[in-house]
Amino acid sequence: MRRIIVEYEKCDGCKNCSVACMQAHRKTPGTVYDLNLTDPENESRNFIYQADDGTYRPVFCRHCDEPECVMSCMSGALKKDADSGLVTYDEKRCASCFMCVMNCPYGVLKPDRVTNTKVIKCDFCSQDGGEPNCVKSCPKGAIHVEEV
Amino acid sequence: MRHVIIGTGAAGITAAAEIRKQDKDAEILMISSDSQVHSRCMLHKYLSHERTAGELDFTEEGFFEKNNISVVNGKAAAIDTEMKTVFLESGDEIAYNRLLIATGADSVIPPVGDLRKASNVFGLRHLSDAQKIDAMAEKAQNILIIGAGFVGLDAAYGLLERRKKVTVVEMATRILPLQLDEHGAKAYQELFEKEGVTFRLGRRVQDAVCGPDGQIHSVELDSGESVPCDMIIVAAGVRPSAGFLENSGIKADRGIEVTSRMETSVKDVYAAGDVTGLSGIWPNAMKQGKTAALNMCGVKQIAGADTEYTDTFCAKNTMNFFGLVTLCLGALIPEEGDEVLTEENKRIYRRAILRDGKVRGILLQGDISNSGIWQYIIKNEINVSGKEKKLFRLTFADFFGVGERGKYVWTF
Numbered sequence: 318m319r320r321i322i323v324e325y326e327k328c329d330g331c332k333n334c335s336v337a338c339m340q341a342h343r344k345t346p347g348t349v350y351d352l353n354l355t356d357p358e359n360e361s362r363n364f365i366y367q368a369d370d371g372t373y374r375p376v377f378c379r380h381c382d383e384p385e386c387v388m389s390c391m392s393g394a395l396k397k398d399a400d401s402g403l404v405t406y407d408e409k410r411c412a413s414c415f416m417c418v419m420n421c422p423y424g425v426l427k428p429d430r431v432t433n434t435k436v437i438k439c440d441f442c443s444q445d446g447g448e449p450n451c452v453k454s455c456p457k458g459a460i461h462v463e464e465v
Numbered sequence: 466m467r468h469v470i471i472g473t474g475a476a477g478i479t480a481a482a483e484i485r486k487q488d489k490d491a492e493i494l495m496i497s498s499d500s501q502v503h504s505r506c507m508l509h510k511y512l513s514h515e516r517t518a519g520e521l522d523f524t525e526e527g528f529f530e531k532n533n534i535s536v537v538n539g540k541a542a543a544i545d546t547e548m549k550t551v552f553l554e555s556g557d558e559i560a561y562n563r564l565l566i567a568t569g570a571d572s573v574i575p576p577v578g579d580l581r582k583a584s585n586v587f588g589l590r591h592l593s594d595a596q597k598i599d600a601m602a603e604k605a606q607n608i609l610i611i612g613a614g615f616v617g618l619d620a621a622y623g624l625l626e627r628r629k630k631v632t633v634v635e636m637a638t639r640i641l642p643l644q645l646d647e648h649g650a651k652a653y654q655e656l657f658e659k660e661g662v663t664f665r666l667g668r669r670v671q672d673a674v675c676g677p678d679g680q681i682h683s684v685e686l687d688s689g690e691s692v693p694c695d696m697i698i699v700a701a702g703v704r705p706s707a708g709f710l711e712n713s714g715i716k717a718d719r720g721i722e723v724t725s726r727m728e729t730s731v732k733d734v735y736a737a738g739d740v741t742g743l744s745g746i747w748p749n750a751m752k753q754g755k756t757a758a759l760n761m762c763g764v765k766q767i768a769g770a771d772t773e774y775t776d777t778f779c780a781k782n783t784m785n786f787f788g789l790v791t792l793c794l795g796a797l798i799p800e801e802g803d804e805v806l807t808e809e810n811k812r813i814y815r816r817a818i819l820r821d822g823k824v825r826g827i828l829l830q831g832d833i834s835n836s837g838i839w840q841y842i843i844k845n846e847i848n849v850s851g852k853e854k855k856l857f858r859l860t861f862a863d864f865f866g867v868g869e870r871g872k873y874v875w876t877f
Contacts, residue, residue: 322871364835366862374862379873382769385837388755389748391475391506393523412507415783419792420748421837423861423873428833433788465870 318402319441320465321449323375327459328365330373334451334460335361341442341450357430362439363451364425375460377451378425378439380404386417386426386438394436401447406438466491468761469551469559471541472567473497474505475747476738476754478524480565483758485532491762493533494559496551498540498568499592502528506747508595512602512623518592541568544713546731563733563761566710566721567754570703570739575611578673578684585680586697589620598698602627605695609633609684611670613640615784617700618653621662622786631662632692634684638667644782644793648814649830656787665692673697705740718742725773727757735761744779752776778844780826783833792833795843796826808857815857822850835860847877 339359340349353359364376380397384404387395394411397404413434418426429435442449452460468484470477473495481493503521510516529536539553544564551559572588574581585605587598598620602608608624610617613635621631635642639650640657654664665686673684683693705720716722716730720742727735737753739745756774764772784791799805799818803825808815813831817824823846827839838861842849852859866876 320871323867325865325867364860366860368862368865374860374865376861376865376873379871381872385748388479388751391504391523391747393504393525396525412504412510413785414506415785415790415792415833416748418833418835418837419781419783419794419840422841422875424835424838425861426837427835428785428790430834433785433790463871 318380318465319447319462320380321377321452321460322463322465323377324459324461325372325374327457328373328375329457329459330365330367331456332365333454333456334363334375335365337450337454338362338439341445360427360430360437362425362437376423376425377460378404379423380439380441385420385422389416389420391416395438401441403441403443404438405443406436406440408435411435467494467560467562468492468565469494469496469561469563470565470567471496471551472565472569472738472740473499473502473536474567474569474738475523475750476569476740476757477565477567478502478528479751479754480567480737480758480761481534482528482532483755484762485534487759487762487764493535494561495529495534495536496541496553496559497536497538500538501592503592505590505592508589508592509619509623511592511595512589512599512620513626515626518596521592541709543709543711544715544734546714546734549733561733564735565754565757565761566707566715566729566734566736566740567738567750567757568706568709568740570745571706572699573702573704574699575701577670579675579681580670580673580697580699583673583675583679583681583697585695586699588699589616590703598624598696601696602629606630607632607694607696609692609694609697610700611697612700612702613637613664613666614643614700614702615641615782617698618657618786620698620700621657625657625660625662632665632694633657633662634665634668634670634686634692636667636669640664640666641784643797644784645791646797646816646828648809648816649791649793649828652789652814652830653784653786653791656789660787665690703739703745705742707740723774725756725775726760727753727774728760743774743777746779746781748781749777749779776844778840781840789831790833791828791830792836792839793828794826794839795824797828804853806853806856817856819849819853819856822848824849824856838864841875845875847875 338361392412504523543552721736735757737757738750804819818826866874868874
């Protein structure tokens with residue numbers, strides 16, 4: 318399977334990855350130049366946190382080998398795809414119980430900000446051929462995709 | 466090798482999928498007392514008519530065909546562990562090499578008045594319960610719910626969507642008494658009341674008498690108040706569904722006794738899920754099912770996964786009523802000497818219970834974004850001394866580490 322490898326030492330906290338993620342998943346047409354960063358509809362699926370020493374920690378979905386989110390899903394919305402290894406999320410099946418949010422050991426998952434009915438989760442940009450836009454947008458090479 | 470699994474809930478289905486993953490040739494047979502696979506956590510969505518029965522299925526389409534699993538409809542009546550045979554109520558006999566008992570639990574109807582014999586009193590545990598409630602809700606207007614825990618409020622939610630008049634009676638002085646503190650419970654109580662629910666808290670049903678039609682038309686509370694009702698839903702707890710094990714030699718007390726490998730006291734018989742009485746939490750049932758399956762297949766070690774049930778922490782819940790979300794983990798009531806941190810504004814409520822630098826319990830309401838770290842912090846008793854000031858702003862970044870193949874690892 319492929320995974321986004323994180324080299325946090327290289328991250329300078331520019332959050333291009335978060336903006337790219339928001340742009341990739343926006344529901345309205347448009348380019349990154351007119352992306353409304355303050356619209357709660359536009360949420361990033363990745364998180365850049367500043368550590369106490371001022372350096373940064375990128376927290377991205379691992380599409381875990383043994384995904385705790387899948388092992389908590391009571392609706393069948395979350396699945397580990399046997400072929401791609403990706404953990405996929407089917408919004409239509411989701412019953413908004415958010416046990417997956419509770420179960421993700423890295424705190425990657427969250428309910429959507431607008432309706433609290435969906436889970437905000439990395440989909441590896443399957444709509445763009447499975448090449449994650451966050452990775453494409455990182456100017457520091459702090460994240461890259463690797464076959465693991 | 467023939468694996469027989471009794472029960473098609475979270476534990477049973479997870480076990481069947483795992484057995485197939487480990488052994489593509491084994492015969493897998495499931496015994497189901499339900500008309501179809503369904504997630505009981507979604508029954509309220511059936512009552513509210515948001516989902517059809519088919520939409521409660523949590524397995525992928527064609528699960529049984531794809532995994533070559535056969536299903537026998539029926540209810541287990543007895544097990545002969547010498548003959549390695551399950552007897553169904555229909556009289557059919559099913560032989561096994563390895564058996565998994567994942568029969569779940571059943572609603573307990575308390576022996577109060579005529580509750581146990583009236584024809585308009587139901588639990589809410591199985592799809593069949595929801596179907597009976599749904600049918601009666603066609604005519605019933607006044608619904609009485611006994612118990613303001615998860616199931617009671619799920620029932621209330623579902624029937625509110627059908628514009629029923631709902632009264633909920635709860636023994637404790639707040640709703641969701643096992644999940645929430647006073648403050649957190651109040652927020653939900655107000656939401657339910659706004660939708661028209663009437664609560665009778667700190668009260669119990671004292672008497673309920675059947676009319677000549679075999680139905681209860683009003684109950685009497687311990688306050689002396691009489692509450693009229695057309696239908697009663699009892700959500701006052703469950704009991705492991707293990708009655709059929711009598712004389713089987715399989716040890717059961719409150720639930721079926723199991724080892725960490727989910728083995729029962731009898732060789733080649735395993736148990737997983739609510740029938741063990743270990744927890745009533747879906748994720749735990751899935752893990753128990755998976756653990757049982759690995760051991761049924763003779764897998765003693767596997768990369769990245771446990772073959773023993775060690776992740777036993779089950780004081781965990783999330784809830785979402787009317788768009789208000791809550792996460793609650795660990796201790797709920799502070800004890801003497803505990804430190805309690807709270808944070809509150811119009812939109813959110815957060816409360817942590819700490820002792821000796823460790824978080825014993827956490828309650829987050831209104832915003833549970835990125836809160837998955839808390840279960841890890843609490844169950845691993847991670848020391849957060851010195852971090853109290855930013856406690857509610859802790860993220861995985863505070864424990865960040867990267868391991869092999871790009872996996873994250875906790876460092877502390």
